[in-house]
Amino acid sequence: MKTHAQHWCPECDQGWVERVSIAPMHQKGWLCAECEAFWPFASAKSIGSKPFVQFGVWAKEQGGDVVVER
Numbered sequence: 163m164k165t166h167a168q169h170w171c172p173e174c175d176q177g178w179v180e181r182v183s184i185a186p187m188h189q190k191g192w193l194c195a196e197c198e199a200f201w202p203f204a205s206a207k208s209i210g211s212k213p214f215v216q217f218g219v220w221a222k223e224q225g226g227d228v229v230v231e232r
């Protein structure tokens with residue numbers, strides 16, 4: 163059963179943006195399953211209204227050793 167709130171991706175218009183927590187730094191964010199657009203903000207209101215980063219780029223900036231927890 164899905165308990166996460168979902169939001170349609172405004173960037174690629176092809177997938178859902180899911181709430182995720184990134185370990186080990188416990189960064190809350192929103193990640194598109196299709197295009198990997200990532201909003202590193204806790205609030206869902208950031209989707210489409212704040213700048214996103216490609217998740218791979220963001221992960222590299224964190225040192226690369228990150229785990230996505232859905």
Ligand SMILES: [Zn+2]
Pocket residue numbers: 171172173174175176177194195196197198199
């Ligand atoms: Zn997308």
